[in-house]
Amino acid sequence: MGPAILDYGMGNLRSVANACEALGSPARVARRPEELRDADRIILPGVGAFGDAMANLRSGGWIAALEEEVRGRGKPFLGLCLGMQLLATTGTEFGRHAGLGWIPGVAERLEPADASLRVPHMGWNRVLAEKRDGLLAGVGEGADFYFVHSYVLRPDDPSVVTGRCVYGAAFAAVVERGNIQATQFHPEKSQKAGLTVLGNFLRRQAC
Secondary structure (H helix, E strand, O other), rough: EEEEEOOOOOOOOHHHHHHHHHHHHHHHEEHHHHHHHHHHHHEEEOOOOOOHHHHHHOOHHHHHHHHHHHHHHOOEEEEEHHHHHOOOEOOOOOOOOOOOOOEEEEEOOOOOOOOOOOEEEEEEEEEEEEOOOOOOOOOOOOOEEEEEOOOEEEOHHHHHHHEEEEEOOOOEEEEEEEEEEEEEOOOHOOOHHHHHHHHHHHHOHHH
């Protein structure tokens, strides 16, 4: 038992595993879908394009396993960066692609109102907490986290957004619904505040 980090060819696995180790919860890198059965929680990192990531999840047999373990058995799930965007119904990066559909909405390009702001959005930005008893417990009204992304998840239901960031315009930085949680930022690269968020997930009880 313990956390499992999906290795589906799109993730920054080592830094996530190192952060879990630092928090006293060594994580196993899962390279086959059946390895998720013994995990007590699941982390889906992601770096790259939405369509490629969904193709890798599909061809590797991960989607059925994720549905069974997360939606069927209620295991805590954490999506990171692209792993958050994949929760959408649809992604619009290089065409339209079906996502996991766990958080109805669309993953679309970040378009800051201020044309001087560059995309990709890279660097440290403040996340304002709208809920303080979930992933953002212990970070106060807000904290700075590290971002590297060009696309964002825009949920149909705004109530699932528990943390927002402003980069020319506000976007969802944290979403939470039941046992499904995700961050657009990289907690594993966000120093003390990031370890607080990751620790909140690792201590979460299964549904």
